[in-house]
Amino acid sequence: MENYSLFFILLWLPWSFFILGDSQLLNSQTQALLQLKKHLEYPKQLDSWYDRRTMFCFLPPSSKVNISCEFHSVTELKIMGDKPSIEVTDFHGFPIPNQTLSLSFSMDSFVTTLTRLTSLKVLSLVSLGIWGPLPNKIHRLSSLECLDLSSNFLFGSIPPKVSTMVKIQTLVLDDNFFNDTVHVFDFTSNLTSLSLKNNKLKQGPLDFTSLTHLKVLDLSGNRLYSHLPTIPKGLIMVSLNRNSFNGEIPTQYTLLTHLQHLDISFNNLIGIPPASLFSLPNISSLNLASNMLSGSLGYYNLTCGNNLEFVDISDNRLTGSLPSCLNSESGNKVVNFSGNCLSIDRHHQHPLSYCRYKVHKDQSTQNANGLGVSVSLIVGIVVIIVLLGIAFVIICRHYCHRRISEQHLLHKSVHENSATGFSSEILNNARYISETTKLGTQGLPPCRSFTLEELNEATNNFDNSAFLGEGSYGKLYKGRLEGGSQVAIRCLPTTKKYWIRNLKLRLDMLAKIRHPHLVAILGHCIEVKQDDGSVNRVFLVYEYIPNGNFRSYLSGNILWNSKFPIFRLFYG
Ligand SMILES: *[C@@H]1O[C@H](CO)[C@@H](O)[C@H](O)[C@H]1NC(C)=O
Ligand SMILES: *[C@@H]1O[C@H](CO)[C@@H](O)[C@H](O)[C@H]1NC(C)=O
Ligand SMILES: *[C@@H]1O[C@H](CO)[C@@H](O)[C@H](O)[C@H]1NC(C)=O
Ligand SMILES: *[C@@H]1O[C@H](CO)[C@@H](O)[C@H](O)[C@H]1NC(C)=O
Ligand SMILES: *[C@@H]1O[C@H](CO)[C@@H](O)[C@H](O)[C@H]1NC(C)=O
Ligand SMILES: *[C@@H]1O[C@H](CO)[C@@H](O)[C@H](O)[C@H]1NC(C)=O
Ligand SMILES: *[C@@H]1O[C@H](CO)[C@@H](O)[C@H](O)[C@H]1NC(C)=O
Numbered sequence: 312m313e314n315y316s317l318f319f320i321l322l323w324l325p326w327s328f329f330i331l332g333d334s335q336l337l338n339s340q341t342q343a344l345l346q347l348k349k350h351l352e353y354p355k356q357l358d359s360w361y362d363r364r365t366m367f368c369f370l371p372p373s374s375k376v377n378i379s380c381e382f383h384s385v386t387e388l389k390i391m392g393d394k395p396s397i398e399v400t401d402f403h404g405f406p407i408p409n410q411t412l413s414l415s416f417s418m419d420s421f422v423t424t425l426t427r428l429t430s431l432k433v434l435s436l437v438s439l440g441i442w443g444p445l446p447n448k449i450h451r452l453s454s455l456e457c458l459d460l461s462s463n464f465l466f467g468s469i470p471p472k473v474s475t476m477v478k479i480q481t482l483v484l485d486d487n488f489f490n491d492t493v494h495v496f497d498f499t500s501n502l503t504s505l506s507l508k509n510n511k512l513k514q515g516p517l518d519f520t521s522l523t524h525l526k527v528l529d530l531s532g533n534r535l536y537s538h539l540p541t542i543p544k545g546l547i548m549v550s551l552n553r554n555s556f557n558g559e560i561p562t563q564y565t566l567l568t569h570l571q572h573l574d575i576s577f578n579n580l581i582g583i584p585p586a587s588l589f590s591l592p593n594i595s596s597l598n599l600a601s602n603m604l605s606g607s608l609g610y611y612n613l614t615c616g617n618n619l620e621f622v623d624i625s626d627n628r629l630t631g632s633l634p635s636c637l638n639s640e641s642g643n644k645v646v647n648f649s650g651n652c653l654s655i656d657r658h659h660q661h662p663l664s665y666c667r668y669k670v671h672k673d674q675s676t677q678n679a680n681g682l683g684v685s686v687s688l689i690v691g692i693v694v695i696i697v698l699l700g701i702a703f704v705i706i707c708r709h710y711c712h713r714r715i716s717e718q719h720l721l722h723k724s725v726h727e728n729s730a731t732g733f734s735s736e737i738l739n740n741a742r743y744i745s746e747t748t749k750l751g752t753q754g755l756p757p758c759r760s761f762t763l764e765e766l767n768e769a770t771n772n773f774d775n776s777a778f779l780g781e782g783s784y785g786k787l788y789k790g791r792l793e794g795g796s797q798v799a800i801r802c803l804p805t806t807k808k809y810w811i812r813n814l815k816l817r818l819d820m821l822a823k824i825r826h827p828h829l830v831a832i833l834g835h836c837i838e839v840k841q842d843d844g845s846v847n848r849v850f851l852v853y854e855y856i857p858n859g860n861f862r863s864y865l866s867g868n869i870l871w872n873s874k875f876p877i878f879r880l881f882y883g
Contacts, residue, residue, distance in 0.1 A: 336367055337383045343427040344385070350421045351439055352412050354392055384430035386454075394440035396462045396486050397509075404442075404466055404488075411440040411464050415839045417762045418443030418465075426451040432478075435459040445484075447472045459483040466490055469507070476500065485509055485529075493517060493535075500524075508532050508550065519543060530554065531574065539564070539575065548572040552598065560584055560599075568592055576600040576623065583608075589622070589636070590614045596621040600647070605666060607631025619644060626650035628666040761836040761852055766790065766800055773802075789855060797855040798833060802848055 336344075341363050348357045356375040360367070368380035379387035396402075399410055406414045418441065425434070431452050437459060444467035445460070452458075456478050468491030469484065481504040490511040501524045509532040517540035519525060525543050529550040538558035539551060546567055552574045559582035560575070567573075570591055576598045583606035584599055594616045600623040608624075609632035615622075622637060622644060629651040637646050649659035652666035769790030770777040779787040779799065788800045836850040 335383060336380060336385065338363075339427055340383070340385055341365075341367065343424050346424045347421070350412075350416065350424060351390075351392075351441075352416070354390075354439065356390060356392060379433075381430065385428050386430050387433040388428065388431060389433065389435040390439060391435075391437050392439035395438045396464055396488075399464075402442075402464055402466075402488050406442055411442040413839060414837060415763075416442065417764075419446050419448075420762055420764065422446050422449055425449075428452075430454055433457045436463070438462040440464065442466075444468075445470055449473065450476050452476070453478065455479050457481040457483075460487070461485040463487055466511075469493070474500070480504065480524075482506070493530075503527065505529070517541075526569075539580070542567070545569055547593075550574045552576045552578070554578055556580060558582075560588065564588060565591070570594055571618070572596045574598040576602070578602055580604060582606070584624070586613045589619065589634075590616050592616055593618055595619060598623045599627065600624065601626040603628055605629065608634050608637075613637070615644070621645045623647045624651070629653060630663060630666050759834040761834050761850070763836055763838055763850075765793070766836055766850055766852070768793070769798065770800060799853045799855045801851045801853065803851065 344360060344367055345363070348354075348360050351357065359365070359370055359376075367378050367385070370376070370378060375391045377387060377389040378385060394410055394412075396410075399407065402411075406412065406416070421441070422445075425431075426448060429452075432454055434452065434455060434457070438461075440463065441460070442464035445465050447470040449458075449470060450472035453476060455476055458476075458479060458481070461483055462485065464487065465484065466488040469489055471494070473479070473482065477500045479500055479502055482502060483504070483506045485506050486509045488511055489507065490513065492513050493507070502522050503524050504527040505519075505522070505525060506527065506529040508529045512530070512533040512535060514535055514537050517535070517537060519528065519540055519542050521543075523543050523545065525546060527548045528542060528546060529548070530540075531550040532553045534555065535551075536555040536557065539556050539561055541561065541563055542549060544567060547569050548571060549567075550572075553576075556575065556578040557580065560580060562585055564570075564573070565585045565587040568591065571593050572595065573588070574596070577600070580599075580602040582604065584604055586608070588594070588597065590613075595618045597619065598621075604624070605628035607630050613634035613636060615634075615636035619636075620643070623646075624637075625647040627650070629648070631654060633648060633653050633655050636642075637644070637648065650661070652661045652663045654663075767773070769792050770788045773788055777788045777790055779789050781787065785801050785803045788802070790798050790800050792798055832851055832853055834852045836852070837846055838848040838850075839846060
């Protein structure tokens, strides 16, 4: 009998695929799409994604959402939301109501769900309020050819593993808040277009020569402050404007024979622009405006490339005559040379002294700036030392006071916890455990926020077997994180309404306090009510120390005792 059923199943299997045809997505992909909708907090653009019966691959393309499928899998997913990041200037890594997704959004879970769409070739998620650091695991989307996450609230570094995505050709992360150094660009791939404009990227070793297929490079609107980067020969469009690049224009740039568009305006470049930049065979647009370029262009017998249509050398320190090929009346070029000291009879030229004087002045202000920096550095250090001193005095006052009343507290703790059956023997091991704790915390990673899912997983949905005890500061559970490390999780009842950002800041601050009498806090999880966005429950995740741990958790209690300054820090 069993054999027969097996036979029927085998017979049916190919047919089921046939019947499904190209029309139906694999179950896992359907689930992933619906889960993405949930992660993105049900944006109205995805209203047509009803449930598992939705024919995702047959939804008509719109200006907001496009899906393409091949062989029961999504190969292209494009969603355009209505939460542009451009209107936000002040983002500090915390959600902003109506502009980012809420506090319960987890970038990590989101990307985990995305990676279940294993056949994705094109992924474009723009203006969706996505916030958080971009996790390294994004590289698991190994079929990706085009990734566009523009106009969101991503910060931190561009994950190094992105460079292992060999198929990727276009990477666009414009208008985000990436604020680390640029250090990933040893692509072995065919990356042709890299756009990171309008972020907060800082300096790193900028060398793009390994990107031999690169055609388009846009790093404009960041905080890059080195010399201009060396770039591969095949580039067609280069935008490095609105940074703080300094030094001279590299002569390497005069070898970029394919270059059509170069914008290095609004930097701190100095020296004479190389004449051969103007005569590159394919150059059509050249913008050198608002730098500190100096010297006389007329010195050269400057010739212009045949394709040159737009030149902006305005607002520099150029002197001498304007080369004839840049004289806008001599052809159909658009040339802006105002704001220099050129010896031509036109408006908007400064007297020669301006350019000479400015060069000197700029140099001296640079020196003055340097001096200013070191003075403010010293002042800053002094202020920090004074503040630390004050903080030390305050903490010491409380601490010394606490020492005197330690007996009292210990008694109180015993009282509190005798109800939950903690033996006094364990409590008496306090000092010893404190020391272990102290040693244990030194190499700890910084505080992080956990998702409720993670905590559910760690404690088997807060199962009874994970329950350690209950004190006046909430229930305590034991758990095991994904990496295998053991933790204790305290669920704090919240009676007050918190301002979420404030709460998070305080939790972060709390985690930074390491004290021999306190168990280290590894992180926290804030559960938010769906309806009004207020805080429902707060979980604190401590490191777990077996043997005598209850005493350590008593220090957890001390943490929440209103007599202790740290508590006030939290409740403010
Ligand atoms: C979807 O595709 C259409 C044309 O195929 C295009 O006009 C539209 O902009 C695309 N939508 C998104 C969100 O990319
Ligand atoms: C980047 O921004 C985040 C959020 O504002 C901040 O927490 C982090 O310290 C910043 N990192 C760097 C390297 O500046
Ligand atoms: C958020 O948007 C809703 C409706 O779109 C509006 O009622 C509410 O006042 C907005 N809140 C803020 C803080 O802008
Ligand atoms: C780059 O592209 C070429 C052809 O377009 C292909 O043969 C090669 O495998 C690609 N290289 C990588 C690393 O994907
Ligand atoms: C210059 O551009 C033309 C098309 O505009 C192209 O055919 C030619 O190959 C380019 N030359 C170089 C050296 O890139
Ligand atoms: C410019 O051209 C003239 C003749 O056309 C020549 O005498 C002069 O040396 C050239 N100047 C430079 C700097 O090449
Ligand atoms: C030329 O450049 C100056 C300074 O950068 C600017 O104020 C002016 O608007 C520009 N003129 C044109 C016609 O673009």
